[in-house]
Amino acid sequence: MAKNFRNTGEKYYxxxxxxxxxxxxxxxxxxxxxxxxVLLLERGPYPGSKSISGGAVYSLxxxxxxxxxxxxxxxxxxxxxxxxxxxxxxxAVKLGFTSLxxxxxxxxxxxxxxxxxxxxxxxxxxxxxxxxxxSCKAEDLIxxxxxxxxxxxxxxxxxxxxxxxxxxAQGANPILAERAGLIKKTGASDMSLYVKEIIAFPExxxxxxxxxxxxxxxxxxxxxxxxxxLPGTGSIYTFKEHVGxxxxxxxxxxxxxxxxxxxxxxxxxxxxxVEPLLRGGTTVEYLAHMIPEGGFNAMPxxxxxxxxxxxxSGGLVNGTHGINLAMYSGKFxxxxxxxxxxxxxxSRRVLRGYRKKLEKSFILKxxxxxxxxxxxxxxxxxxxxxxxxxxxxxxxxxxxxxPVSSRVKRKFIRHVVLNKQPLGKLLTDALKAxxxxx
Amino acid sequence: xxxxxxxxxxxxxxxxxxxxxxxYVCPVGLFTLSDxxxxxxxEGPCLECGACRLVCDNIIFxxxxxxxxxLHRYG
Numbered sequence: 116m117a118k119n120f121r122n123t124g125e126k127y128y129x130x131x132x133x134x135x136x137x138x139x140x141x142x143x144x145x146x147x148x149x150x151x152x153v154l155l156l157e158r159g160p161y162p163g164s165k166s167i168s169g170g171a172v173y174s175l176x177x178x179x180x181x182x183x184x185x186x187x188x189x190x191x192x193x194x195x196x197x198x199x200x201x202x203x204x205x206x207a208v209k210l211g212f213t214s215l216x217x218x219x220x221x222x223x224x225x226x227x228x229x230x231x232x233x234x235x236x237x238x239x240x241x242x243x244x245x246x247x248x249x250s251c252k253a254e255d256l257i258x259x260x261x262x263x264x265x266x267x268x269x270x271x272x273x274x275x276x277x278x279x280x281x282x283x284a285q286g287a288n289p290i291l292a293e294r295a296g297l298i299k300k301t302g303a304s305d306m307s308l309y310v311k312e313i314i315a316f317p318e319x320x321x322x323x324x325x326x327x328x329x330x331x332x333x334x335x336x337x338x339x340x341x342x343x344x345l346p347g348t349g350s351i352y353t354f355k356e357h358v359g360x361x362x363x364x365x366x367x368x369x370x371x372x373x374x375x376x377x378x379x380x381x382x383x384x385x386x387x388x389v390e391p392l393l394r395g396g397t398t399v400e401y402l403a404h405m406i407p408e409g410g411f412n413a414m415p416x417x418x419x420x421x422x423x424x425x426x427x428s429g430g431l432v433n434g435t436h437g438i439n440l441a442m443y444s445g446k447f448x449x450x451x452x453x454x455x456x457x458x459x460x461x462s463r464r465v466l467r468g469y470r471k472k473l474e475k476s477f478i479l480k481x482x483x484x485x486x487x488x489x490x491x492x493x494x495x496x497x498x499x500x501x502x503x504x505x506x507x508x509x510x511x512x513x514x515x516x517x518p519v520s521s522r523v524k525r526k527f528i529r530h531v532v533l534n535k536q537p538l539g540k541l542l543t544d545a546l547k548a549x550x551x552x553x
Numbered sequence: 554x555x556x557x558x559x560x561x562x563x564x565x566x567x568x569x570x571x572x573x574x575x576x577y578v579c580p581v582g583l584f585t586l587s588d589x590x591x592x593x594x595x596e597g598p599c600l601e602c603g604a605c606r607l608v609c610d611n612i613i614f615x616x617x618x619x620x621x622x623x624l625h626r627y628g
Contacts, residue, residue: 166625370577
């Protein structure tokens with residue numbers, strides 16, 4: 116492929132991708148595969164050096180993009196055991212599903228560590244022909260004649276780098292687009308803050324504690340008391356020789372409740388159901404990350420003249436799913452860039468194809484369907500906690516053996532339920548939930 | 554460690570701010586209160602989450618210079 120040089124002598128790329136995370140690497144990989152001159156910028160010293168996720172990729176959607184990726188990708192464990200704990204202070208209702216079917220290819224969920232996975236994935240993009248610049252930070256978008264036409268870089272390459280178009284994959288803080296006045300800063304009520312600890316254990320200890328064999332793994336979703344009853348989630352992931360525990364709630368929630376995020380994870384780690392799983396381990400990493408959780412209604416515009424926004428930067432997160440959406444949005448951005456390159460037209464009119472691809476895929480179909488979910492929790496912040504408390508007290512009484520007849524016990528339990536949640540509220544809450552979850 | 558964060562107008566923290574939102578969201582406690590005064594530990598181990606920038610418009614957030622800042626070994 117002929118290299119294009121501008122008269123200034125500086126190198127010109129067909130596409131610049133900002134950020135080597137899941138979305139950015141995917142975009143760069145597919146563009147490079149198509150023979151496009153693509154530059155992938157990573158401000159950290161290696162891809163993955165700033166990345167974090169709860170800990171799993173979903174193999175079925177991922178293999179559509181990267182066939183049989185598990186044969187070469189560095190994954191930790193095959194997650195065959197999936198649990199949800201509805202936690203109260205001193206009890207938990209545990210729901211679980213274990214399937215050894217998921218232990219066979221193509222699997223379902225594979226636990227990964229992003230500092231390792233992203234590095235592998237970026238190398239794949241480089242092998243396909245992408246140019247990766249580590250320790251290179253995009254300081255500003257270059258906007259000329261009403262369009263984005265490159266980036267102002269610092270670090271391992273300094274100065275202006277121009278391109279046909281830019282794919283912004285900057286993560287949850289798309290400050291470049293904000294600084295250029297293209298999008299508004301996300302509100303604190305539409306972002307959650309998660310912290311995560313990675314705790315080292317010998318492999319056998321993990322297998323014993325989580326009832327696992329070989330490289331099989333478990334994931335436990337933690338709800339209710341896990342987040343001090345606030346809307347949010349926690350989870351525990353097993354890796355080969357590490358256990359990850361994370362917890363997060365809305366940024367606005369933290370400030371309203373005057374609760375420190377560091378205290379939230381400390382409390383969760385000390386919960387009587389959680390502590391025995393983590394006892395004796397060594398914390399080797401403590402990380403934090405924001406997740407856009409405002410859903411469809413909080414998404415910024417994604418298409419501009421000369422630029423599209425992908426992944427977390429575009430608010431493309433649906434419930435607990437982020438990596439899939441990031442990867443697919445990166446792929447769609449690459450496909451759209453190819454169309455733009457063919458037509459030599461990087462205007463919004465052509466790049467709008469990106470939004471259309473998102474609309475036609477599971478990404479915006481699901482996000483649109485779930486658009487009322489974030490609002491439901493913002494308006495009813497105790498919804499989850501109330502019902503988790505309720506199922507715990509009902510479970511307690513169901514489980515206790517009292518010296519009374521079953522009929523008296525049933526009546527008593529009914530009394531407990533209606534005392535906590537009057538019938539009218541039960542019905543309206545159920546109705547709200549039915550309307551919102553589709 | 555160099556953070557990319559700075560406080561725009563320090564007098565606002567002492568004179569106007571009543572919320573001290575920053576101290577709750579920072580996962581490594583870069584913002585603390587000392588004798589009722591806000592202290593920003595700019596040499597602290599910022600995890601680059603960006604939460605502080607959402608809760609206070611007096612905080613100017615940027616990532617640290619290229620190649621610097623937090624390094625994830627696991628992620």
